[in-house]
Amino acid sequence: MFGVTILGNNSAIPAFDRHPTAQIVTINDQLILIDCGEGTQSQIQRFKIKRSKLNFILISHLHGDHYFGLVPLISSMGLLGREQDLHLFAPAPLQQIIELQLLAANTILPYTLHFHPLENEDVIFINHKLKISCFKTKHRIDCFGFKIEENKPPRKIDKDKVLQYEIPSSFYNNLKEGKNYINKKGDIIENDLLTVPNTANRSYAYCADTIYDEELIPKVNEVHLLYHETTYLKELETKAAERFHSTTIQAASIAKKANARQLIIGHFSSKYEMLDEFLEETKSVFEDAHLALEGITFRIMQ
Amino acid sequence: MFGVTILGNNSAIPAFDRHPTAQIVTINDQLILIDCGEGTQSQIQRFKIKRSKLNFILISHLHGDHYFGLVPLISSMGLLGREQDLHLFAPAPLQQIIELQLLAANTILPYTLHFHPLENEDVIFINHKLKISCFKTKHRIDCFGFKIEENKPPRKIDKDKVLQYEIPSSFYNNLKEGKNYINKKGDIIENDLLTVPNTANRSYAYCADTIYDEELIPKVNEVHLLYHETTYLKELETKAAERFHSTTIQAASIAKKANARQLIIGHFSSKYEMLDEFLEETKSVFEDAHLALEGITFRIMQ
Numbered sequence: 001m002f003g004v005t006i007l008g009n010n011s012a013i014p015a016f017d018r019h020p021t022a023q024i025v026t027i028n029d030q031l032i033l034i035d036c037g038e039g040t041q042s043q044i045q046r047f048k049i050k051r052s053k054l055n056f057i058l059i060s061h062l063h064g065d066h067y068f069g070l071v072p073l074i075s076s077m078g079l080l081g082r083e084q085d086l087h088l089f090a091p092a093p094l095q096q097i098i099e100l101q102l103l104a105a106n107t108i109l110p111y112t113l114h115f116h117p118l119e120n121e122d123v124i125f126i127n128h129k130l131k132i133s134c135f136k137t138k139h140r141i142d143c144f145g146f147k148i149e150e151n152k153p154p155r156k157i158d159k160d161k162v163l164q165y166e167i168p169s170s171f172y173n174n175l176k177e178g179k180n181y182i183n184k185k186g187d188i189i190e191n192d193l194l195t196v197p198n199t200a201n202r203s204y205a206y207c208a209d210t211i212y213d214e215e216l217i218p219k220v221n222e223v224h225l226l227y228h229e230t231t232y233l234k235e236l237e238t239k240a241a242e243r244f245h246s247t248t249i250q251a252a253s254i255a256k257k258a259n260a261r262q263l264i265i266g267h268f269s270s271k272y273e274m275l276d277e278f279l280e281e282t283k284s285v286f287e288d289a290h291l292a293l294e295g296i297t298f299r300i301m302q
Numbered sequence: 303m304f305g306v307t308i309l310g311n312n313s314a315i316p317a318f319d320r321h322p323t324a325q326i327v328t329i330n331d332q333l334i335l336i337d338c339g340e341g342t343q344s345q346i347q348r349f350k351i352k353r354s355k356l357n358f359i360l361i362s363h364l365h366g367d368h369y370f371g372l373v374p375l376i377s378s379m380g381l382l383g384r385e386q387d388l389h390l391f392a393p394a395p396l397q398q399i400i401e402l403q404l405l406a407a408n409t410i411l412p413y414t415l416h417f418h419p420l421e422n423e424d425v426i427f428i429n430h431k432l433k434i435s436c437f438k439t440k441h442r443i444d445c446f447g448f449k450i451e452e453n454k455p456p457r458k459i460d461k462d463k464v465l466q467y468e469i470p471s472s473f474y475n476n477l478k479e480g481k482n483y484i485n486k487k488g489d490i491i492e493n494d495l496l497t498v499p500n501t502a503n504r505s506y507a508y509c510a511d512t513i514y515d516e517e518l519i520p521k522v523n524e525v526h527l528l529y530h531e532t533t534y535l536k537e538l539e540t541k542a543a544e545r546f547h548s549t550t551i552q553a554a555s556i557a558k559k560a561n562a563r564q565l566i567i568g569h570f571s572s573k574y575e576m577l578d579e580f581l582e583e584t585k586s587v588f589e590d591a592h593l594a595l596e597g598i599t600f601r602i603m604q
Contacts, residue, residue, distance in 0.1 A: 014344050038374045039341050041314050062406035068374045072340045075366050076315045094407045100402065104364040106443050141408050273481050281533045 002027050002150065002202050003299040004225065006266065007043040009292040011231050011245075012065045014038070015270035019294060020065035023227070024049050025148050025204060026297075027130055032056040032144045034146060034206050040069035041076050047295055051077060052084075056125070056132070059090035060208035061143035067094065071101045078109040089124050089134070091142055092117035098237035118144050121219075126151060133221040137210035138246045145210070147220065149203040153177055155195035165189050202300045205260075209267065211241060217258045224300045226260035227292065229267035234281050248278055252285030262300075266292030304329050304452065304504050305601040306527065308568065309345040310596040313533050313547075314367045316340070317572035321596060322367035325529070326351050327450050327506060328599075330434055334358040336508050337446060342371035343378050349597055353379060354386075354404035357471055358427070358434070362510035363445035369396065373403045380411040387414045391426050391436070393418035411495040420446050423521075428453060439512035441546045447512070449522065451505040455479055457497035465493050504602045507562075511569065513543060519560045526602045528562035529594065531569035536583050550580055554587035557600035565603075570592030 003026050008019035020037025024044075030053040033040070044051065059067050067090070074086065088094075095115045102109070116124060118134050125132040131151040134144045153176035162172070167181050167189070174182065176198075181189045205220040208226045220226055231245035240247050248265065255263040263286050265278060272278070274293055284290040290298065304326050310321035322339025326346075333356040335342070346353065349413040360368050369392070376388065377422050390396075397417045404411065415455065416428060420436050427434040433453040436446045455478035464474070469483055469491070477483065478500075483491045507522040508529045522528055533547035557565040565588050567580060574580070577593055592600065 012381050014347070038371070039344065042341065045316070062403075064374055064377050064403065068370075069340070071436075072366055079314050091406075093402070097399070097402050097406060100399050101364075101366065104399060104443075105366055111451070127327055141406075260354045 001299070002204075003297045004204060004227070005047060005049070005297040006264075006292045006294050007040055007047065008035075008037050009266040009268060009294055010065075011267045011269050012063070013270045016273050018268065019043055020068070021267060022069065023206070023292075024054075027148060027150065029053060030055060030130060032058065032132070032148060035060055035066040035208075036068075036070040036073060037065045038068040038072075041073045043294070044073070051080070051082070053088060055084065057086065057088045057090075058132070058134075058146050059088070059094060060137075060145065060206070061139060061141055062091055062094060062097075063141065064208070066209070070094075071098055074098070074109065074113060075102075075105070075107060078107065078111065082109075082111045085114060087114045087116060087125070088195055089116045089118055089132075089210065091144070092119070100245055103233045104243070111159070120137050124290040128153070130267075135216075137208050138213045139209045139211065143208050143210065143215070145205065145207045145219070147203060147205045147223070149199040152198050152201055154198055155191065155199045158194055158196055161194045165194060167194060175214075199302050202302065204300060207254070209244070210246060212246050212254070212259070214254075216254055220258045220260065222259050224261045225264065225298060226258065226262070227264045227266065230265040230278055230282065231267050231269050233272070248281035249285055252282045252289060255286045255289070260286075261288065262298070263289040264292045264298060265289060303572050303601070304506070304507060305599045306529070306566070307351070307454055307599040308566075308594045308596050309342055309349065309351075310337075310339050311568040311570060312367075313569045313571050314365070315572045318575050320570065322370070323569060324371065325508065326356075329450060329452065331355060332357060332432060334360065334434070334450060335361045337362055337368040337510075338370075338375055339367045339371040340370040340374075343375045345596070346375070351591055353382070353384070355385065359388065359390045359392075360434070360436075360448050361396060362439075362447065362508070363441060363443055364393055364395060364399075365443065365511070368511070371438055372396075373400055376400070376411065376415060377404075377407070377409060378593070380409065380413065382510070383415045384411075387416060389416045389418060389427070391418045391434075393419055393420070393446070401468055434438045437518075439510050439518065440515045440541075441511045441513065445512065447507065447509045447511050447518070449505060449507045449525070452503040454503055456500055457493065457502060458500045460496055463496045467496060469496060501604050504604065506527070506602060509556070511546070512548060513546040514548050514556070516556075516559070518556055522556070522560045522562065524561050526563045527566065527600060528557050528564070528570065529566045530556055530604065532567040532580055533569050533571050534585065535574070535582065550583035551587055554591060557588045557591070562588075563590065564600070565591040566594045566600060567591060 010018035
């Protein structure tokens with residue numbers, strides 16, 4: 001399973017029972033929280049997200065609607081007795097903000113919170129299943145987007161064939177990487193006799209808050225699922241630019257030019273009660289677009 | 303109108319759709335927010351509290367469930383264009399916590415936020431209608447309770463009499479304080495010919511988070527309405543003491559010994575879904591007790 005669950009889709013001020021930005025990415029058995037607006041812990045309860053599987057939190061920038069729920073969440077995790085490590089990737093100034101609040105409450109978390117400051121566009125985590133990288137977006141303050149990708153090896157083992165050719169299991173990882181096997185007699189057994197191509201690595205890109213910025217296109221090129229903010233409808237393009245936000249048409253243009261497969265739009269301004277026009281306008285440029293409705297999970301398909 | 307509206311009644315972790323501590327005291331045309339747990343701005347919206355009349359915020363202590371909603375609230379007030387001053391009374395370390403977060407967001411509030419650090423038991427605000435004082439409670443960290451009282455003069459003008467005796471209106475304030483009037487001829491006109499006794503000053507005391515502490519009794523003596531926490535039912539008296547919290551019976555005992563007229567109980571532990579037993583146990587010691595249910599307003603009567 002690789003998917004994105006929306007916990008909050010509103011911009012700055014909560015309105016119409018919409019909540020500030022927060023999303024859960026599920027990848028295999030791992031949960032990753034992206035942004036954490038006020039009330040995220042309640043949304044996590046409401047949508048029955050398993051806190052015990054949440055080991056990564058990524059914070060895009062330090063406008064409150066993207067992180068005011070963080071200290072409440074990590075405090076509650078402590079009160080609930082969490083022991084496993086938690087990895088937090090966020091702009092550097094957040095570390096002091098957290099430490100001051102824990103100190104004021106005389107709180108010592110019962111688990112280790114690893115703070116990883118975001119600085120450059122880079123891979124921030126990688127293992128044999130998962131790769132997370134960050135990239136810069138253009139907003140009023142330092143702001144990062146995130147790309148989360150599967151990181152499977154290029155080949156999959158053919159179980160019958162490896163038994164037939166008596167390949168030791170210690171060599172399987174080499175096979176997955178495409179290497180040939182040389183047996184005791186010195187015979188070369190070609191990799192493609194023993195393996196089949198793996199499915200492509202699926203990917204999700206989260207563009208956080210951003211002005212319309214074509215420099216994003218290569219950063220999110222060919223992603224399976226793209227989240228791009230649409231704070232305003234197209235008629236407010238000037239206001240959007242002034243506030244370093246985007247419109248429907250702009251989000252759709254980025255998705256189209258980056259050749260994304262699917263688009264989620266969100267971060268709706270509190271001035272809009274109804275959201276239908278957001279979808280209509282976006283679809284006029286990029287057909288496979290969806291509203292980031294709270295509680296919905298978008299599964300990323302092959 | 304003098305009353306208390308409950309916005310949140312739960313302890314540390316939100317549960318059962320109950321929210322962390324926050325209350326609005328309405329006194330004449332003035333609103334005072336006491337404590338501000340996560341999500342308070344949404345509760346303010348939900349219960350249609352007029353933000354424009356909210357000029358005082360009192361924070362009892364720096365456990366997150368009593369203030370995590372504060373920076374979100376003051377930020378939103380800025381985004382909504384507030385211009386009038388706001389007075390915040392809170393433990394001193396909160397000032398740096400707020401400043402760091404505003405700085406990280408590059409936010410300059412469009413109104414003046416006056417930070418008044420709480421230090422000693424003292425009157426923290428007084429005018430001709432209203433008096434606010436703070437007192438210490440015993441909790442795991444520095445914690446303050448608050449007493450909010452009407453501050454009317456002891457006498458009221460008898461309009462017919464002041465006309466009959468031709469008292470200049472510039473002397474009315476002296477009359478309200480009980481002074482006699484001496485006219486041009488040198489005649490003394492006794493105050494009680496010109497005025498009648500005012501109604502008693504009503505009072506509300508909020509005991510924040512506290513262990514059972516008989517030192518509270520003189521501090522809240524004879525209040526019209528008393529709020530005392532009941533984190534636990536009576537069977538968990540030992541746990542309550544360990545955590546510097548109180549039980550139903552303990553809250554009721556304080557109310558009884560202080561001769562309070564009415565008692566509100568709240569700050570219920572997340573372990574309890576049903577609250578009936580809280581009320582039953584409390585009433586067994588102090589009859590005029592009420593659950594701090596969210597959305598309810600308790601009017602303080604003469």
